[in-house]
Amino acid sequence: MHSTLEQRLSDLKHLPRPIYGQTEALPNKVIGYRHSHPWVQFSYAISGVLEVQTAQGRFIAPPQRAVWIPAGIKHRVQCSLHTQIRSLYIDNKVLADAPATCRVVEVSPLLKELIRAFGELPVEYDEGSAEGRLAAVLLDQLTHAPDMGLMLPLPTDKRLLKIVAQLQKHPDTSDTLSQWAQRLHVSEKTLSRLFVQQTGLTFRLWRQRLRLLNALPLLEQKHTVTEVALACGYESISAFIAAFGEHFGSTPGEFFKT
Structure with a gap:
C-alpha cells in the first residue's frame, strides 16, 4: 500500500x-x-x-x-x-x-x-x-482549520543546537542554562537572549513545551500519568498535571478520551 x-x-x-x-x-x-x-x-x-x-x-x-x-x-x-x-x-x-x-x-x-x-x-x-x-x-x-500551537521551534545557532539535541534525547535532564553556559564557554545572558530570539520562547518555556509534547505519545500508549511525568522530567506529578492543563486545556488522563 x-x-x-x-x-x-x-x-x-x-x-x-x-x-x-x-x-x-x-x-x-x-x-x-x-x-x-x-x-x-x-x-x-x-x-x-x-x-x-x-x-x-x-x-x-x-x-x-x-x-x-x-x-x-x-x-x-x-x-x-x-x-x-x-x-x-x-x-x-x-x-x-x-x-x-x-x-x-x-x-x-x-x-x-x-x-x-x-x-x-x-x-x-x-x-x-x-x-x-x-x-x-x-x-x-x-x-481555515484553527492552529493548535503544537509545535516545538528549533534554533539555528550551533550552541543552542547542542543544547536542544541533548534535551530532546533526555527531556528529564534538569541541567540549568547556567550549567550549559559553563560547558559551552559562553555567558548565560547570551544563551538566554538567543533562545528568545530564535525560538520565541525562553529556555524554561522551551524545555517545558518539549516535555509536554514528548508526553503525548507516552500517554497515547497508555503509560500512567506518574510514569509519563517522571519520564518527562517532572519530580512533582501535580506540577506536570498543572502544566499539561495550562497548555492543552485538559488533564493528561482526559486528553485522549476527548
Missing part, C-alpha cells in the same frame, strides 16, 4: 483534481529521510501520534489533529505505534489565503466527516457536480 501510493505521487506531474487523497488510512510508517512535495500535504492522525519534522521545528499531531505542510517544505515523518494516517494533497493553484507555514491544526467533527466522505469519491471526481461542491467545502475547511 505504501509503495503504491508513493509511486503514484512520484509519477504525477500534476494532481488529477484540486484535492487528491487516499481512500483508506495508512498504518504507521516512519519516513526517516527529508523529502518534499510540489503540493500542499495535509496529514490527519486518525489514531496514534503523528510527528512531522522540518528545519523550523517539530510538529506533533495527536488524534483528531493534522499537520498542514506547504508545498516545497522539506520534512520527515515519524509516528507512534499503531498510528493511522489519512493524507490529502492540494494543488497550490486553488489556494488563495492558505497558511504558508507548517502547522498543527484541529480536525473538527465537520472536517472529519468531510474527509471521510471525500475518501469515497473517485480520484477524478466531477468538479461540476455535487462531488465538486463537496470538495470545495472540504478545501475551505482545510485552509
Whole structure:
C-alpha cells in the first residue's frame, strides 16, 4: 500500500483534481529521510501520534489533529505505534489565503466527516457536480482549520543546537542554562537572549513545551500519568498535571478520551 501510493505521487506531474487523497488510512510508517512535495500535504492522525519534522521545528499531531505542510517544505515523518494516517494533497493553484507555514491544526467533527466522505469519491471526481461542491467545502475547511500551537521551534545557532539535541534525547535532564553556559564557554545572558530570539520562547518555556509534547505519545500508549511525568522530567506529578492543563486545556488522563 505504501509503495503504491508513493509511486503514484512520484509519477504525477500534476494532481488529477484540486484535492487528491487516499481512500483508506495508512498504518504507521516512519519516513526517516527529508523529502518534499510540489503540493500542499495535509496529514490527519486518525489514531496514534503523528510527528512531522522540518528545519523550523517539530510538529506533533495527536488524534483528531493534522499537520498542514506547504508545498516545497522539506520534512520527515515519524509516528507512534499503531498510528493511522489519512493524507490529502492540494494543488497550490486553488489556494488563495492558505497558511504558508507548517502547522498543527484541529480536525473538527465537520472536517472529519468531510474527509471521510471525500475518501469515497473517485480520484477524478466531477468538479461540476455535487462531488465538486463537496470538495470545495472540504478545501475551505482545510485552509481555515484553527492552529493548535503544537509545535516545538528549533534554533539555528550551533550552541543552542547542542543544547536542544541533548534535551530532546533526555527531556528529564534538569541541567540549568547556567550549567550549559559553563560547558559551552559562553555567558548565560547570551544563551538566554538567543533562545528568545530564535525560538520565541525562553529556555524554561522551551524545555517545558518539549516535555509536554514528548508526553503525548507516552500517554497515547497508555503509560500512567506518574510514569509519563517522571519520564518527562517532572519530580512533582501535580506540577506536570498543572502544566499539561495550562497548555492543552485538559488533564493528561482526559486528553485522549476527548
